[in-house]
Amino acid sequence: MNLDIERDVDYRVPALQRGLMVLEMFSSQQRQLSSHDIAERLGLSVSAIYRILHTLLEMGYLNKISKNTFELGPQVMCNGFSYLASRDIVEIAMPHLNNLRDRTSMTCHLSIREQTDSLYIYRAFAAQRLSVNIPIGSRLPCHCTAMGRVLLCDLSELELDNLYRHVRLDDYPPPAPKTLPELIKILVSDRETGWVLHRSDYSTAIACAINDHTGKVVAAINLSGPEAILDNPETQLICREHLLKTAKVISREFGGVNR
Known part of the structure; x- marks a missing residue:
């Protein structure tokens, strides 16, 4: 196997990468984020990250504390x-x-x-x-x-x-x-x-x-x-x-x- 060629192949999964990036945005100083904040940091529209946020909510990695505001969930x-x-x-x-x-x-x-x-x-x-x-x-x-x-x-x-x-x-x-x-x-x-x-x-x-x-x-x-x-x-x-x-x-x- 040609390792140089292997390195040139991008195996990343964009949706997974963005989901993990969302979780990394939260910290002891930043406990809550709005969907607008998250979208802005990812450089995307709110509609583009809707499915990511919905998936993280369903799996317990995020909690919704108001209509458009989130915190980390217990599954983390x-x-x-x-x-x-x-x-x-x-x-x-x-x-x-x-x-x-x-x-x-x-x-x-x-x-x-x-x-x-x-x-x-x-x-x-x-x-x-x-x-x-x-x-x-x-x-x-x-x-x-x-x-x-x-x-x-x-x-x-x-x-x-x-x-x-x-x-x-x-x-x-x-x-x-x-x-x-x-x-x-x-x-x-x-x-x-x-x-x-x-x-x-x-x-x-x-x-x-x-x-x-x-x-x-x-x-x-x-x-x-x-x-x-x-x-x-x-x-x-x-x-x-x-x-x-x-x-x-x-x-x-x-x-x-x-x-």
């Missing part, structure tokens, strides 16, 4: 710091999840939410024949898993409606909820319980939340194992107590509080 913070936060939480949670695995002989996982997915960022693997093995980096739909439901518990009905507005839920097998109202009803029960139990493919998982200093759910942990073992009420109770104690310790070390 969510995506900008989720990786850094996940590194911190992994370092804190790792020894405690390893200890939880050793005490229960169950595989333990740690995950964070990215949109409607539960992203697995750590695994303490239990070396037994029927261990549950979900690799780090795996993404599973939140509404289908114990940890995912925990990660959704903090969201209001409005937030859930916005999050799942264009997401189909009926493509997944039972016991996953088929509709948003059904999911919301399940999450109400999950909040009251303070933990989630989920069965699938001959395995069972129990999950609970890791909270930050405001009480917000920032991550979830679980322990999972063969259905034949965790279906035993006494074993399930012991494992759940160990899990909840571990979550309290991790939350406290993360600077958080447990509800």
